[in-house]
Amino acid sequence: MSFMQRTVSTVPFLLLVLLFAAPLQARSLPDFTELVEQNAPAVVNISTRQQQSIRRQMERFNIPDIPENSPFGELLRRFFGEHGFDLPDQEREQRSLGSGFIISPDGFILTNNHVVAGADEIIVRMNDRREFSARVIGSDERSDIALIKIEAEDLPVVKTGSAEKLKVGEWVLAIGTPFGFDHSVTAGIVSAKGRNLPSENYVPFIQTDVAINPGNSGGPLINLDGEVVGVNSQIYSRSGGFMGLSFAIPIEVAMNVAEQLKSKGRVSRGWLGVLIQDVTRDLAESFGMQHPQGALVARVLPDSPASKAGLQVGDVILSYNGTKLKSSSDLPPLVGASPIDRPVAVTVQRGGRTLEVMVQIGELPPEDAIELAESHAPKVMSNRLGLMVSDLSREQRSELAVPPYQGVMVDSVTGEAPRIAGIQEGDVILMINERKIESVQQFNQLVAELPANKTVAVLVHRRSGPIFLALRMPAE
Incomplete structure (x- = not known):
């Protein structure tokens, strides 16, 4: 058979393969049209209006120089005082846009707290262009969830799903009002789960690459089954616009907050009463652990559930209520939901x-109530680490909120090992190698007994809070 004959006979086969491959490739991509038609009627646009008073700084009407016996001078002083008057504050109307979704036929709507916070007027616009005035039932700044209500009946509602069942890489879509464009739809995948952001440790955020922009806040994140699995809340951006990092509040967290707001007007969370940090590789070695895991307790707050249960500084929490902790960020959401x-x-x-410790979980107090209940001739001594340390005075303990009868002050760092570990002048060393430090003499004795080239955990107290450092003991 000639080359031309082989080529011609192969063409129909290739065409057949392409014809079958095209539908298979098309079917591998999701069709969102049905999901949008199903959920769009229950997604709302939320616009708010707020009157803001702007103080006029350095603006003052002063009485001009007028002859002493002039009748105009007397008239001005009578009305404006001896030295004039401050110009009145200006009133400015601020408007904002956001999104939300209906969770009950009688008009309860979920959105973000920051969408409606401080609003004097809230207008909800439906997909069919109807408008309603809404009132706030309750809001929770910590989770950034608000529950609002409109007076209507037989409204379309969303179907709620489970964020816990979401898988990384799964398709999701968002419906919202970015930059005021009503009912815009964007899609992407789940990038990660259980993200903790600096703004909130009690919410295990869902990270996605769904395009979220100002105005999307409060809108639903929907899976391919048409179920709401999250409330779009935040973006990470250096420009103010979408950069591929979007964060949603899991629907279980949002619905729990909504139920509490509806039933009692506030949100209660579980409280353990510890300050924690991650276990690094070096710290894991110092604790005799095979690999880093869990949450390292850097401080136990007095009169807290942890204190009453006997948890101690230096404990590594490996699991909570049967759930293993990969890192310290896994603990706060579990405690908060307890x-x-x-x-x-x-x-x-x-x-x-x-060890297994039973802890009676308490209620998380307000932030301003979470505080520590905590003879100036300090003795200064050096040691093999090249650390000059001194005993703390009563005034220093009070100022730094250091526990009584514990800790030594670092006055200077000359050794290489503590400098590499991150120990600084002004640090208060509270514990080394899981032993509490009570005095300069005891500290130097412990340091002298530690074997060379061993990595030990050192707990230091700073104004920013306690932190464990991994210190590798120098060779003899």
């Missing part, structure tokens, strides 16, 4: 042993 006044099993590693 029922109050219920016992919870907490597994910790302490001194090379694994």
Whole structure:
């Protein structure tokens, strides 16, 4: 058979393969049209109006120089005082846009707290162009969730799903009002789960690459089953616009907050009462752990559930209520979602042993109420680490909120090992190698006994808070 004959006979086969491959490739991409038709009627545009008073700085009407006996001078002083008067504050109307979605036929709507916070008027516009005035039932700044209500009946509602069942890489879509463009639809995938942001440790955010912009806040994140799995809340951006990092509040968290706001007007969260940090590779080695995991307790707040249960500084929390902790960020959402006044099993590693501690979870107090209940001739001594340390005075303990009878002040750092570990002048060393430090003499004795080239955990207290550092002991 000639080359030309082989080529001609191969063409129909190739065409057949392409004809079958095209539908298969098309079917591999999701069709969002049905999901949009199903959910769009329950997604609303939220516009707010707020009157803001703007103080006029350095603006003052002063009485001009007028002859002493002039009748105009007397008239001006009578009305404006001896030295004039401050110009009145200006009133300015501020408007903002956001999104939300209906969760009950009688008009309850979920949105973000920052969408409606401080609003004097809230207008909800439906997909069919109807408009309603809304009132705030309750809001929770910590989770950024608000529950609002419009007076209407037989409204379309969304179907809620489960954020816990979401998988990284799964398709999701968002419906909202970016930059005022009503009912815009964008799609992407789940980039990660359980993200903790600096603004909030009690919300395990869903990270996506769905295009979210100002105005999308409060709108739903929807999976391919047409279920709402999250509330779009934040973006990471250096420009103010979408950069591929969007964050949504899991629907379980949002609905729990909504139920509490509806039933009692406020949100209660579980509280353990510890300050924690990640376990680094070096710290894991110092604790005799095979690999970094869990949450390292850097401080136990007095009169807290953790304190009453006997949790200690230096404990590594490995699991909480049966859930293993990969990192410290896994712990706050679990604690926050725990029922109050219920016992919870907490597994910790302490001194090379694994223990189970039962903790009666309390209610998270307001932020301003979470505080520590905590003879100036300090003795200064040096040691093999090249650290000059001194005993703390009563005034220093009070100023730095250091626990009584614990800790030594670092006055200077001359050794290479503590400098590499990150120990600084002004640090208060509270613990080394899981032993509490009570005095300069005891600290230097412990340092002298530690074997060379061993990595030990050092707990230091700073104005920003306590932190564990991994210190590798120098060779003899």
